[in-house]
Amino acid sequence: MESKAAAPGAAGDKISGGHLVAKALKNEGVEVIFTLCGGHIIDIYDGCLDEGIKLVDVRHEQVAAHAADGYARVTGKPGVAVVTAGPGTTDAVTGIANAFRAESPMLLIGGQSALTQQHQGGLQELPHVELMKPITKFAAQVASTERIADMIGNAFRECYNGAPGPSFLEIPRDVLDKQVDPAKSRIPSPGHYRSSTKSIGDPDDIQKLADLLVAAERPAILLGTQIWTCRGAASATRFAKSLNVPAFMNGAGRGTFPRGDSHGFQQSRKYAFDKADVIVIVGTPFDFRMGYGQRLSKKAKIVQIDMDYRTVGKNRDIDLGLVGDPGAILAAVEQAASGRRDNGSARRKAWLQELRAEEGRIEEERLPKLRSDAKPIHPLRLCYEINEFLTPTSVYIGDGGDVVTFSGGVVQPHQPGQWMDPGPLGTLGVGVPFAMASKLMQPQKEVVCLFGDGAFPLTGWDFDTMVRFKLPFVGIVGNNSAWNQIRYGQIAKYGKERGGVANLLSDVNFEEFAKMLGGYGEAVRDPKQIRPALERARASGKPSLINVWIDPEAYSPGTTNQTMYK
Ligand SMILES: Cc1ncc(C[n+]2csc(CCOP(=O)(O)OP(=O)(O)O)c2C)c(N)n1
Numbered sequence: 001m002e003s004k005a006a007a008p009g010a011a012g013d014k015i016s017g018g019h020l021v022a023k024a025l026k027n028e029g030v031e032v033i034f035t036l037c038g039g040h041i042i043d044i045y046d047g048c049l050d051e052g053i054k055l056v057d058v059r060h061e062q063v064a065a066h067a068a069d070g071y072a073r074v075t076g077k078p079g080v081a082v083v084t085a086g087p088g089t090t091d092a093v094t095g096i097a098n099a100f101r102a103e104s105p106m107l108l109i110g111g112q113s114a115l116t117q118q119h120q121g122g123l124q125e126l127p128h129v130e131l132m133k134p135i136t137k138f139a140a141q142v143a144s145t146e147r148i149a150d151m152i153g154n155a156f157r158e159c160y161n162g163a164p165g166p167s168f169l170e171i172p173r174d175v176l177d178k179q180v181d182p183a184k185s186r187i188p189s190p191g192h193y194r195s196s197t198k199s200i201g202d203p204d205d206i207q208k209l210a211d212l213l214v215a216a217e218r219p220a221i222l223l224g225t226q227i228w229t230c231r232g233a234a235s236a237t238r239f240a241k242s243l244n245v246p247a248f249m250n251g252a253g254r255g256t257f258p259r260g261d262s263h264g265f266q267q268s269r270k271y272a273f274d275k276a277d278v279i280v281i282v283g284t285p286f287d288f289r290m291g292y293g294q295r296l297s298k299k300a301k302i303v304q305i306d307m308d309y310r311t312v313g314k315n316r317d318i319d320l321g322l323v324g325d326p327g328a329i330l331a332a333v334e335q336a337a338s339g340r341r342d343n344g345s346a347r348r349k350a351w352l353q354e355l356r357a358e359e360g361r362i363e364e365e366r367l368p369k370l371r372s373d374a375k376p377i378h379p380l381r382l383c384y385e386i387n388e389f390l391t392p393t394s395v396y397i398g399d400g401g402d403v404v405t406f407s408g409g410v411v412q413p414h415q416p417g418q419w420m421d422p423g424p425l426g427t428l429g430v431g432v433p434f435a436m437a438s439k440l441m442q443p444q445k446e447v448v449c450l451f452g453d454g455a456f457p458l459t460g461w462d463f464d465t466m467v468r469f470k471l472p473f474v475g476i477v478g479n480n481s482a483w484n485q486i487r488y489g490q491i492a493k494y495g496k497e498r499g500g501v502a503n504l505l506s507d508v509n510f511e512e513f514a515k516m517l518g519g520y521g522e523a524v525r526d527p528k529q530i531r532p533a534l535e536r537a538r539a540s541g542k543p544s545l546i547n548v549w550i551d552p553e554a555y556s557p558g559t560t561n562q563t564m565y566k
């Protein structure tokens with residue numbers, strides 16, 4: 001028997017599959033993998049030790065997958081989760097599905113029982129690839145050790161084909177453990193196995209969009225998640241300022257314009273879109289969040305820019321569609337327009353003033369509610385306090401139903417990349433894993449996470465992982481002892497009597513849970529105590545949960561207007 005310690009993963013000049021995995025990940029620039037152990041995958045850990053890749057071991061595979069999704073969002077590099085065969089892989093399905101709908105590039109590596117025992121009823125054997133196919137951009141089995149690194153290169157390339165998304169590879173145990181001659185294995189070189197193209201699409205379309213905007217009197221632009229994905233914030237702000245176009249943001253596009261910026265707007269979107277003559281939709285599909293495009297004015301010219309050809313023109317006719325890198329496209333349009341004698345920006349001054357006035361009117365109207373001293377605490381007051389509490393480098397994460405929907409209209413991050421929500425899959429439980437990835441990869445930033453009392457426990461045991469890895473964050477539970485967003489719809493549809501079914505929860509003292517795991521915890525029932533409690537959580541330097549008891553009878557307009565119940 002050879003000594004493991006003397007030659008980890010290598011027999012003579014040979015190399016094992018797990019070490020090939022680690023080399024391929026290293027070449028992609030992966031610094032961390034999120035994982036939960038299992039006998040099928042341990043050789044990957046051994047390889048990671050050699051390559052200096054950090055292992056963050058969590059308590060549930062869903063958390064590993066969401067954290068890899070979060071890592072991708074935070075770093076701009078693909079995230080990686082490694083899970084064992086069978087239940088390890090099925091536990092990660094929700095995380096992959098969320099990354100798929102959110103267009104987040106990540107690789108999930110799953111174990112599998114040995115190829116030599118396939119279909120014999122091996123421990124934890126399941127058809128993972130078939131399970132993963134509909135929710136990934138690429139899912140495959142690695143059938144030989146020599147191909148491991150090459151297949152990982154393939155999987156990463158597929159993650160970036162069009163709009164990004166997840167890939168899945170299963171590596172059978174015997175393929176992973178086998179020792180092979182490294183000369184017979186292609187190990188793709190860093191930076192040499194994927195293109196770096198940031199396409200502007202068809203140059204004629206750039207000119208057409210510049211023409212449209214130069215002539216527009218009341219244009220508006222909506223910046224969605226892809227503007228962050230492609231790191232296009234600087235191009236977007238230059239575009240808006242140079243052409244004098246008011247900008248609205250959603251998803252991870254929030255924060256592209258800092259608070260108080262002359263060209264960033266939040267409250268007046270409906271007003272602006274109803275009156276606009278040109279609307280440019282960037283990096284966000286016409287899905288349920290946009291009323292499938294049907295709510296957009298029939299009179300406006302609609303322009304859509306997206307990384308995915310399949311998204312443009314879907315659900316609603318458009319006047320112009322551009323496919324490529326949204327940041328590169330906006331930069332090219334701005335340049336094309338500034339080449340004209342007059343880019344029309346002066347003519348749009350009154351339009352911006354009109355929107356600013358509307359914005360102020362709406363703000364003023366709702367201010368009393370935001371500052372409400374009511375007891376039980378109104379969720380808007382909680383959101384107001386959180387918004388005031390955020391610093392220029394606070395990352396805000398929302399993980400819950402109605403309370404998070406309230407926060408969408410109130411909380412504004414100060415910078416791009418500082419808003420995280422699950423995305424269009426609406427997955428409850430992303431909070432702790434997103435906080436984990438965020439704090440781990442940018443320790444200089446603060447993480448503030450608002451949870452629903454229903455959402456938090458779905459992945460809440462990984463609060464322990466936050467403690468173990470010393471990842472402080474300010475956690476807030478908006479506690480209404482209910483799955484309130486759903487409760488609203490049930491009561492609306494079935495009445496008070498029959499509407500309170502399967503949506504009520506116990507009064508849980510989440511502050512005690514935090515303390516039990518070595519974190520900081522406090523409960524708040526008085527609105528005036530929210531801010532001081534948040535400050536103490538910040539000062540504690542620990543993972544924290546401030547358990548804020550909020551009014552279960554208050555519902556956000558986003559919830560009461562949901563078309564699902566109409
Ligand atoms: C994993 C998952 N399960 C169920 C749902 C359906 N759902 C959407 S909102 C909601 C209620 C969330 O309750 P809570 O987190 O307490 O927030 P609240 O609405 O009470 O503010 C539920 C169950 C979902 N989106 N995701």
Ligand SMILES: [Mg+2]
Pocket residue numbers: 452453454478479480481482483484
């Ligand atoms: Mg709740």
